[in-house]
Amino acid sequence: MPSRFVMTSLNSRRAYVVGLGLIGASLAKALGEVGWLVSGDDADPRVRAAALDEGVIVDFTLSDEHTLLFVATPAGSVAEIANSLLHSFRNPSLVVSDVAGVKGSIVRDVLDPRFVGGHPMAGSERRGLKGAKADLFQGCNWILTPTDMTKPETYIALHGVLREIGANVVGVRADDHDRLVAIASHVPHLLAGALMNEAAFTAQTDAVLLQLAAGGFRDMTRIAAGDPSIWPDVLFENRDAVTDTLVALEKRLENLRIAIADESRDIIEESLASASEARRTLPGRALSSENLTYLRVGVADQPGVLASVTRAASELLVNIYDIEIAHGIEGIGGTLLLAVDSAQASLLLDELLTLGFTVVQE
């Protein structure tokens, strides 16, 4: 893909990763492959020793020279560790991020312009340092959740680094992220588990059941085979969105059950027809383009501008492949340069104009 962008605006290429599980260690490897010098640490002494032995990290020492810090620990511990790091290292161009699957509670607890929450949507059946691989994020969607407090430079620097390791960056609000993963990931896991348990319960008296279960059942329960230990924390952190989604699904199942009792053919057929239509038009996962158009967006130096622009893009399903900032020489404004798919450029341009931005297509 052609790009006019310098891949990172950070002034050193030294990164630090706290937590060397599957995601943290894969991130350390991926950064190492594109020329970063990566230090890191893990709470488990065997993991930290193995990470050093295998060259996943070069040492354990965090210093002022590190410009990019990732907190890759379980969701429940991210805020405390990130705040501690931000408090200890005062460098204004420092960038701190995380990789937890829940974002709202974290961005509410880490109030620093140098922090932006992140979530790589890179599922893997592999586990821990042993399962880590440098190409885990190639082509994956990496969600960032900037807030009104996030400094645009923080977001833009991180976006550039994530592009370097092959990820597609999508900016959404933290609370929207949490609602999205509730319906797209957390509740599907609970459904798959409940269906599998109900089938196993029935199979106690009808052993042949599980042998006869066909492809559809196998598809629907596949994710239930994963590691159960990560889920309680994720579900507790995302309790509100998960609860709302479960209630909505229970209601939908109850309505179908009543429609079956009443032989309400139309209700059942309409419900399944709309699901069929939605599933068949589910957009593909690939977010990539060979044909980029550049938009230059005039922005005032005021809180939330970056979050507004990235949110407008994600709402329109316009992927921002690259993003760069040029401050005005007076320091009271500047320009965001966005690279987007040429086919989508006018869509985003119109929306940004509607939102009151000055936009020029190059």
Place this chain on the structure above:
Amino acid sequence: MPSRFVMTSLNSRRAYVVGLGLIGASLAKALGEVGWLVSGDDADPRVRAAALDEGVIVDFTLSDEHTLLFVATPAGSVAEIANSLLHSFRNPSLVVSDVAGVKGSIVRDVLDPRFVGGHPMAGSERRGLKGAKADLFQGCNWILTPTDMTKPETYIALHGVLREIGANVVGVRADDHDRLVAIASHVPHLLAGALMNEAAFTAQTDAVLLQLAAGGFRDMTRIAAGDPSIWPDVLFENRDAVTDTLVALEKRLENLRIAIADESRDIIEESLASASEARRTLPGRALSSENLTYLRVGVADQPGVLASVTRAASELLVNIYDIEIAHGIEGIGGTLLLAVDSAQASLLLDELLTLGFTVVQE
């Protein structure tokens, strides 16, 4: 696979298929490929004309020479058509079967020793005569639901024909079948539809959701893409089992929701751990063997013997590859010859002895 069995005991190789949709037309083609002369018909004049044109059937005429009749119409119409055929054709060695996805109501309504209900578990995203193919049933599990009224010869002849077209025959009770498909097929379809609809509803305000939906969500909603029009009939016919299963699943989801509200880590982790274990040990679908052992079972000529033997086998997950009957010369008893996987032969032998049968392993 070695077999000592004559593949069919029927005394003509002329079959008739009523309803030439995906399953009926595939069945006609499959029978044609193994040397049957197949007639048939369809309510849709274009379908019947196309079936004749394409050589799926040789003519539309049903006569005394047809020894094997399949009713391949929607579940709601099977009993009436089967009863009409059984009434019109009195040949005692006639075999009549069906292919509907629900069995309890049908076997209760078709009370004839020459009928045995069937259900090929051959899913396909293809539809209608156009989608039909001769190898649709190769390696698929074909469930038969003999009752106490079913004549052993009926079951055995049908078993032989289905083996000819490549299916693995599994005998279970009709009500058990209906409970099995409720949890293995019908309710998963409803779940997939409800999840897809809820996601589509959320996506109205968060368009990026569907683009970010990862592999797990895609797996879980895949079956929702199918043809919605077949479902109301299936769900109404299997209302009791579907309703019971939906209620049980709603209860499981409610319990998980309460456990999340209470932060009951143990309940969530135990539930997901048992699901993970059950999913990872889900038996494979392949039911085939190169290594057969033959069991000779002495049976009195009394109702239900065949159903008892096939049910015992399916409960033990022992697949009966082939089955044949030899009547005693006095006509007051006989012998069933069963071919089963050698590794499972003693399991079935012990169970049949426990049930009071005389069994000899050859």
